[in-house]
Amino acid sequence: MDLYLVGFLMCMWFSSSRVLGGYPIWWSLALGQQYSSIGSQPILCGSIPGLVPKQLRFCRNYIEIMPSVAEGVKLGIQECQHQFRGRRWNCTTIKDSLAIFGPVLDKATRESAFVHAIASAGVAFAVTRSCAEGTSTMCGCDSHHKGPPGEGWKWGGCSEDAEFGVLVSREFADARENRPDARSAMNRHNNEAGRMTILENMHLRCKCHGLSGSCEVKTCWWAQPDFRLLGDYLKDKYDSASEMVVEKHRESRGWVETLRAKYAFFKHPTERDLVYYEGSPNFCEPNPETGSFGTRDRACNVSSHGIEGCDLLCCGRGHNTRTEKRKEKCHCIFHWCCYVSCQECVRVYDVHTCK
């Protein structure tokens, strides 16, 4: 009798931990050596945690592409940590956890919107790049050049097939966003916004192949922008994200939740904008329930009045200042041929951290 109850409680606990684990769990692809494109071990789809059945099928059918998908998630996380490096929430990841961002993304906040967009863009970007590099036999250069060559140049090189990368990202990242609830609708929208950023920033890149570097012979191809540029763009979208409200409609398949702009007099979000419908927590103090780590001991900029300045980043609590001496290489000189010699300098830095 009692043992049966214990078993039942264990069952509930595991279900609960599964729910509280945060999502989408497929971001754990960024973890683990065996998912890396460098590793020589074959990818075991079944061992990747958090994949829904559709993603599992995708993995097995397109195992060749999975290293690029994993690389793309990593790219997105790195870019997130760069873009938010001076913010109260700085895209911290949690070690030893499948929910690598913790519960901060459980709510439908604008932080969650950004992470979805940048991760989705990262996957599309990495897949597109690996296709152009020829690391996969399933894809390659985009051979359907759009339009005739311009005046004075011809098509050449390897035009990156961003459409294919976007297709892969859509198939994989949106696979778990087929529920009729508002959160699923929000995630699909933000994922697509991330992918759209790539398609809209493709540009012609050209090389001169003429004699002695002249441009008598010039070839051009479509190329993705630098991923940093995409990160900058999406960060602007984060800052101007549109707040929504949830509406419920009864459809033939039951209740369906959709999103509507909260303020009618504001510009309605386009498919390129990020959307959210829940407020962000105060990231000033640590709060395990919201996933906030707080800003205590964060480095801040004493001379800035912006968000990364000590006043705002430290939430008015003030900051400590200490002096650090760091040994650095300096006055490096290249000697022909061929070595570099450097002097060693001790530099003094004032380090300001939040109280």
Next chain:
Amino acid sequence: MRAYLALLVALSIPGYLDALHGLYAFDQPELFQKKSNCKPIPTNLLLCHDIEYTNMRLPNLLGHETMNEVLQQASSWTPLVQKQCHPDTKKFLCSLFAPVCLDDLDEPIQPCRSLCESVKSGCAPVMAAFGFPWPDMLDCRRFPLDNDLCIPPAGADALVPVTKEVPRVCDACKEKPENDNEIVDSLCKNDFALKIKVKEISYMNGDTKIIPETKTKMIYKTNGGVTDHDFRKTVLWLKDGLQCVCDELNDINAAYLVMGQKMDGNLVITSVKRWQKGQREFKRISRSIRKLQC
């Protein structure tokens, strides 16, 4: 029985099994992979195959991403190097086509702007003569100023230049013939011959000033040319001593046979020879002086 079934049900929940697989540290070294690779310089890259390093970066500094592209684009620059319009042409071009790979540096090393300007001033006219302007990809404004880490022009290196000039030996210190007649001729052309030990050497207005010790021995002096008064406070001069080398005078403790002339009131040295006691040549000198008939 029931408890066993309940536990089995609990263990079969997918979340429980998934949780066992995913515990990994986020920090992975391969997150920061190097994007460029080190490749050996191929022998058919004629522009650079005999450069002083063996490995190059790919992609290179001109945006060439495959070795075939490098080979194709570099081939048209080989004739320019053969024109020898500047001693650093190859070094400059290879720093871009086949940039050097250094293990301890992640950033590529670019040519200094001064290296580019120097090669451009020498070679742009040659290219223009063949109808090619200096290309945008070699625009010198792209390259770092010389206080940054970059490949400098040859003169800026600490290495000794090959064309370094050997210092000139002072005329008075060169090896002289030693037969008796030539010694007599040499003496007759000069106003004095002294046996001295050096007390002090200094430099003034580019000349070497030699102050002998007081025990100067008069070997020879012409009649009427040099007086005893001249040797009361002897100062000897080696003309343009700063511009030339006199190894003979390096031994400050040795005795010297010095010959010279009186010019404008100064005793100017025309010959310096280390006095070696007991040597036969100096006995000959003594005998020659005795037979002197100028």
